[in-house]
Amino acid sequence: MSSTTLRVAILVVSTTASRDPSTDAAIPALKSVLEESGKWTVVETQIVTDETAAIQKQIKSWTDVEEDNTVNLIVTTGGTGFAVSDITPEAVSELIEKPAPGLVHGMLAASLQVTPFAIMSRPVAGVRKRSVVVTLPGSPKGAKENLQAIIKMLPHACVLASGIDSRALHAGGVKKLEKEAGVADAPPATPLSNDPSLGPTRRNRASPYPMLSVDEALQKIEDFTPGYVEAVRPVNEDLVGHVLAEDVFAAEDVPAFRASIVDGYAVVVPKGDSSQTESGTFSGVFPVVGVSHAAPDEGKVLKAGEIARITTGAPLPTGANAVVMVENTVLQSLTDDGAEERDVEIRAANVRDGDNMREVGSDVRKGQLVLRKGAKITAVGGEVGLLASAGVQQVTICRRPVVGVLSTGNEIVEHADRPPLGLRLGEVRDTNRPTLLLAAQEWGFDTVDLGIVVDQPQTLEQTLRDALRQVDMIITTGGVSMGELDLLKPTIERAMGGTIHFGRVAMKPGKPTTFATVDVKQARRDSVGESVLSGSTSHSTRRVVRPIFSLPGNPASALVTFHLFVLPALHRMSGEHPRGLPRVPVALSHDFVLDKERPEYHRAVVSVGADGILKATSTGGQRSSKVGSMRGANALLCMPAGPEPLKAGAKVDALLMGNVRSEL
Structure with a gap:
């Protein structure tokens, strides 16, 4: 049997998902792993309740059949923990004819390198008839990581289980098999972040994260930021800022009479x-x-x-x-x-x-399309008035994410603290948090002030976990560089089981900017208490992806990277197009010195004169810690790296953070 013809079935064990399949995120996560390997064809997916009979009946329907209809691999996800309803390992164990403890050990070993909580997992693996059966955790991230840990070995196991001659398969020795499986000299899948428990002498002296270009980082954000959540809202002024998730049609004629x-x-x-x-x-x-x-x-x-x-x-x-x-x-x-x-x-x-x-309906006919999916409701565009006049009572919108902002660091104090005495040695007033909260609010997003957290692993972890229950996205500042107290990356990656998609960007300022995602179990309800379109009850739970942006602690760096990276992610989560800051060409009003190694996002003022040409003027010194470089800035100039200054009159792109100034 050729390894390219291996057939796989995915079984989700979840009472919640069986009632509302839209709550399941495991199937697409597992499909992505299988499809990336190029050796599997997913022939069937099913969702069953947390019941032994339902689990066993479905597995038998794939294994206890004629040979031509047998699947080579069955992966289950869900029900492997310690909850009362978690009975998948017991149900599957009764069916296993040949246990595979090596596969179980491989999954546990890989998981323990990500989080100590992997010790709570109860995986089962083995063979029934001619099929390999493996149970995976219910978390999409955990299921994906466990499958990735053994995916290269599974074709060999499945081919053997199917009845092929093992002597012929093993001809050539172990090295040949390792090469065919793609595991020869494979590096261990270990977190890149420092392990805080090892102390300062064992930490990385240089960042282990690959240096991405800005475009590569933006693509990662596009790929891994979750999409929007639909919600039904009444037609009123609270719709302003939301994007429609579906076409809207007139409920009545306008006018309704002559x-x-x-x-x-x-x-x-x-x-x-x-x-x-x-x-x-x-x-x-x-x-x-x-x-x-x-x-x-x-x-x-x-x-x-x-x-x-x-x-x-x-x-x-x-x-x-x-x-x-x-x-x-x-x-x-x-x-x-x-x-x-x-x-x-x-x-x-x-x-x-x-x-x-x-005449009746001369403005709008009943049933006529009045606003298309993707249209943004504005305060000046008349969309609310149009919907109201057409008799539309409620619409389905892309719910705008709620943003939490957290400052980290033992040295950070509230900006209003100790005014009579001044700051103690080493203390720094928190300017990033109020600045980022206001920036997010200016772009129309609701915010939650998460305060300041000290550089202590357990405290930081608990603060982040608590925050993920309140908000759709977390923005942190500080703690992402190479110091022994820079704990954001290891906390997200090692303690919380998150995935760091990038930890360095080739840009100035903002080089240590970090983007990560964490899977969390979330109540199936809207953040502001309104129902979301799920078909499930408000008390059911689902796993959702929450982005975390860990921005540099220097004030200018934090605000630049917010506009460059966080804003496009917020736009994606709220269904907005285009995403990020608008880009326009401008002419430099004076010479600009370039950084020799990295492209720079230079804070500037863009204005227009009587000639209609957009011109850019620097706000002055651009040191990343210099918060004054953002004062008055309405644009970020996309300056290339280079040895020589760009002369006055040269054209560059500007990312507009605010309205263009008038010189008239």
Whole structure:
């Protein structure tokens, strides 16, 4: 049997996911591992409840069949922990005919290098009939890591289990088998971050993380930042800033009745006539027989030779088919009590059927597309008014993520602390947290102030875990460089089982910027207490991916990297396009010195003069710790690395953080 024809089935054991398959994230995670290897075809996926009978019935349906229909590998995910409902290992063990403790040991060994909590896992592996069966954790990240730990060895196990001649398979020795499996001289899969328990003498002296370009880092953010979550919201001012998750159609005609567009008099114009006299005028003295404000007298039918006073937006009386503006009329007589008009003279040219009125649905027809999926609701664009006028009561939107901001460091103190005495030696006022909170709010995102946490591993871990229950994304500053107290990377990677997608970027400022994701178990409810589209109850749980951006501690670096990296991730999570800062070409107003090794994101002021050309002026010294370099800046200039300065007038791209200034 060729290893390229191996068939695999995936079984998710989860009562919650069996009720609402949208809560499952394990199947796509496992598919990605299998498809990347190029040796597997996923032939079937199933989700069953946490019940022994359901688990065993499904596995038997894949193993206890004719040979041609047998799958080579069955991977289960879920139910391997210590919870009362976790019975997958017991259910699978009863079916196993040949245990495979080596596969179990391989998974545990790999997991223990990621987190000590792997000791709580209870994996089972072995052979039933001609199929290899492996149980994986319920966490998509844990399931993926466990499968990755043994994936290169599984083809060999599956081929042997299928009944192939083992003597022929093993001809050539172990080295040949290792080469075919792609494990010859393979480096161990260990975390790159420092192990804080080993002390300062055993830490890395240089960053072990590959240096990515800015474009590569942005692609990682695009690839691993979770997408938006849908939520249903009423049509009101709270929609501003949200993006529609689906097309919206009018619930009723607009207008819903034939309405006047001017103040004047409703009249009856003979069909097909443009006038009532040879001179082309609609003139004469007519009795006023009614008044139309909010609603006309439905029992009254306006006849030829009669008129009714009408206000802008009011319904036309039955029988009326045009409106003459009040400016083209003259009051002729009053009622006996003098309170009302009796007769009005009309002097209007070329009055036609349909003049000065709107037909039913002339603005919007019922069922007509009014706003497309992806449209952003703005405060100035009239989208809320359009939805309200079309009778739309609620819409499905991309919920905007809630952002938590955390400062780290023993030296960091609240900016308002100890004003009479000043700072103690080594203390630094926290400027990053209020700055980043305001930046996120300026872009329309709700924020949570997570405070300051000291450089202590357990305290940092607990703070992050607590924060992940409150927010959709965490931004931290500080603790990402190479010092012995830079604990963000090891805490995320080793203690929390997160994945660090990049830990260094070739840029100035912001070189140690770190982007990671962590899988967490989250209640199936909206962050602000409103229901999300899941089909499950509000008490069910699901695993979700939470991004963590660990930004440098220097103030300018933190704000630059927020706009360059965090903002595109927030836009992705809220369904916005395009993502990130808008990019425009500008001309340099003076010479700019370049960094010789790294591209620089230079803080600048972009303005436009009478000639219409956008010009950029530096805000001054660009040292990453110099918070003043951000004062007044409305743009980041994308400056290349180079040995010579760029001369005045040279064109570069600018990323706009704010409105362009006017020199006029």
